[in-house]
Amino acid sequence: MKIVLVSDKNSTISIVENLITKSDELFVISDGKISVNTVNENDADLVISDFQVGEMGGIAVALEVVMEQEMGRCKQTPFLLLLDREVDKFLANRVSCESIQKPFSIFELKAKIESIC
Numbered sequence: 001m002k003i004v005l006v007s008d009k010n011s012t013i014s015i016v017e018n019l020i021t022k023s024d025e026l027f028v029i030s031d032g033k034i035s036v037n038t039v040n041e042n043d044a045d046l047v048i049s050d051f052q053v054g055e056m057g058g059i060a061v062a063l064e065v066v067m068e069q070e071m072g073r074c075k076q077t078p079f080l081l082l083l084d085r086e087v088d089k090f091l092a093n094r095v096s097c098e099s100i101q102k103p104f105s106i107f108e109l110k111a112k113i114e115s116i117c
Contacts, residue, residue: 006049032056
């Protein structure tokens with residue numbers, strides 16, 4: 001599975017790195033603007049993004065990926081937002097993204113990924 005992780009937090013990167021298998025490819029991007037290109041260029045199977053990352057937050061990245069998908073420029077890719085606050089879940093739902101509330105265990109994240117992929 002090809003996974004694009006949009007995060008500038010070492011703790012988040014470490015958790016996701018510990019989840020992937022040897023057959024998975026992980027692309028870690030700390031800039032939302034670059035991540036949209038990475039999703040398209042690498043034909044990603046899953047995008048995981050912090051809600052707040054760099055200049056372009058996770059919601060903006062999700063919106064741009066969804067627009068690219070609707071225009072047929074990239075395949076339908078599940079998008080998982082890592083939320084800092086419960087109130088952010090409303091926005092995640094508005095852009096049709098799966099979400100998980102921080103703090104979460106590695107087991108919760110693994111189960112969530114398995115349920116959407």
